[in-house]
Amino acid sequence: MEKDRVRGLLADLVRIDSAVTSTEQANRDRTEERIADFVSDRLRRMGMTVERQEVFPGRPNLIAHWRERSTGKRLVLEAHLDTVTVEGMTVEPFAAEVRDGRMYGRGTCDTKGSMAAFLAALELAYHRDMLPADQIYFVASMSEETGCDGAAALMDYGFRADAAIVGEPTGCGLVTCHKGPLWMEVETRGRSCHASVPDRGVNAIDLMARVVEFTHGRWLEYIGRVSHPLLGRSTAQVTLIQGGAKSNIIPARCRAFIDSRLIPWKASSELLADFERMLAAYLGDERCFAIESVRTLAPLDTPVDAPLPRRLLDLCREANGQEGPRGVNYFADSGPFSSAGIPSVLIGPGDIAQAHTADEYLDLDQLYQATEIMLTLLTQNAGRSILSES
Numbered sequence: 001m002e003k004d005r006v007r008g009l010l011a012d013l014v015r016i017d018s019a020v021t022s023t024e025q026a027n028r029d030r031t032e033e034r035i036a037d038f039v040s041d042r043l044r045r046m047g048m049t050v051e052r053q054e055v056f057p058g059r060p061n062l063i064a065h066w067r068e069r070s071t072g073k074r075l076v077l078e079a080h081l082d083t084v085t086v087e088g089m090t091v092e093p094f095a096a097e098v099r100d101g102r103m104y105g106r107g108t109c110d111t112k113g114s115m116a117a118f119l120a121a122l123e124l125a126y127h128r129d130m131l132p133a134d135q136i137y138f139v140a141s142m143s144e145e146t147g148c149d150g151a152a153a154l155m156d157y158g159f160r161a162d163a164a165i166v167g168e169p170t171g172c173g174l175v176t177c178h179k180g181p182l183w184m185e186v187e188t189r190g191r192s193c194h195a196s197v198p199d200r201g202v203n204a205i206d207l208m209a210r211v212v213e214f215t216h217g218r219w220l221e222y223i224g225r226v227s228h229p230l231l232g233r234s235t236a237q238v239t240l241i242q243g244g245a246k247s248n249i250i251p252a253r254c255r256a257f258i259d260s261r262l263i264p265w266k267a268s269s270e271l272l273a274d275f276e277r278m279l280a281a282y283l284g285d286e287r288c289f290a291i292e293s294v295r296t297l298a299p300l301d302t303p304v305d306a307p308l309p310r311r312l313l314d315l316c317r318e319a320n321g322q323e324g325p326r327g328v329n330y331f332a333d334s335g336p337f338s339s340a341g342i343p344s345v346l347i348g349p350g351d352i353a354q355a356h357t358a359d360e361y362l363d364l365d366q367l368y369q370a371t372e373i374m375l376t377l378l379t380q381n382a383g384r385s386i387l388s389e390s
């Protein structure tokens with residue numbers, strides 16, 4: 001494997017600012033387009049046809065494949081185009097500086113490292129004329145960090161495949177499952193009055209205190225009843241709270257944000273209905289609160305006993321001694337993919353602990369290892385299908 005090539009590719013990717021600070025900023029700066037242009041160019045040089053789905057102007061998903069290779073199963077290599085903001089960073093975010101075997105900068109770990117490894121492996125296999133018989137797709141998504149918006153749009157657009165390998169920092173380990181978030185905003189509704197005569201009103205903050213108690217008590221206990229062999233138990237926390245209007249007024253409104261991270265279990269719509277019913281019973285009144293906004297992302301639980309996860313696990317075992325597949329707490333594009341029927345797994349260089357940090361870096365040995373694993377996956381199966389039993 002050519003280490004210079006993959007390290008140079010990562011440096012090129014890091015030097016392109018694709019940080020999303022806010023939706024407004026990303027829409028204005030056409031953030032993902034900059035990096036999509038660079039990646040498109042590399043893909044076209046291999047003769048791939050590159051299609052763009054403009055989710056917002058200048059904010060595309062990118063879908064590439066070899067048009068002449070139109071038989072065989074579809075295997076997707078995927079990584080997201082966006083990174084999180086560079087605000088508060090203590091290292092140069094776009095310098096791609098290498099020190100002590102690490103490359104520093106925004107996205108080195110999450111997830112330009114994966115993108116570089118996947119792209120370099122594909123280029124090397126292509127130049128050696130050692131591609132598998134499957135139809136290989138290279139897909140890069142927009143706006144993953146804000147909740148997999150690009151991957152969801154790609155599924156709405158009708159894109160489908162037989163399997164996907166999603167690049168995220170897994171320490172070059174195979175990950176087959178992750179939790180899915182359920183995000184709710186709850187408003188409690190009381191009645192305001194002057195604080196000197198509190199009996200005339202109903203205190204919305206007092207109601208919210210009981211919502212917090214419910215969430216960290218009965219709700220957590222309920223969703224924690226079941227456990228997953230790789231993911232453990234679901235969690236729930238109140239993460240934001242805002243209430244009251246004036247220091248001497250009994251508040252009529254209080255709002256809180258509740259972040260639940262759910263293992264694959266019941267459908268999120270069912271769990272939301274459970275939350276609402278149980279909270280109404282807890283407060284003894286269903287009119288004193290409302291669930292105002294809800295967002296969910298699908299969890300992942302891909303069966304391990306399929307050719308792709310088995311082959312990847314064999315390669316990981318050889319490269320780093322991984323014994324069995326792993327689960328992670330964070331969500332990724334694999335959620336929307338799998339709920340649309342594309343069996344997905346995660347693998348990529350780096351430790352998730354370094355993602356989104358002030359001094360984000362990637363160990364270059366991880367980068368080389370991930371590239372080697374992907375390159376071997378492709379070339380070991382040259383002319384055969386990775387997705388079929390051999």
Ligand SMILES: [Zn+2]
Binds near residue numbers: 080144168169
């Ligand atoms: Zn990521």
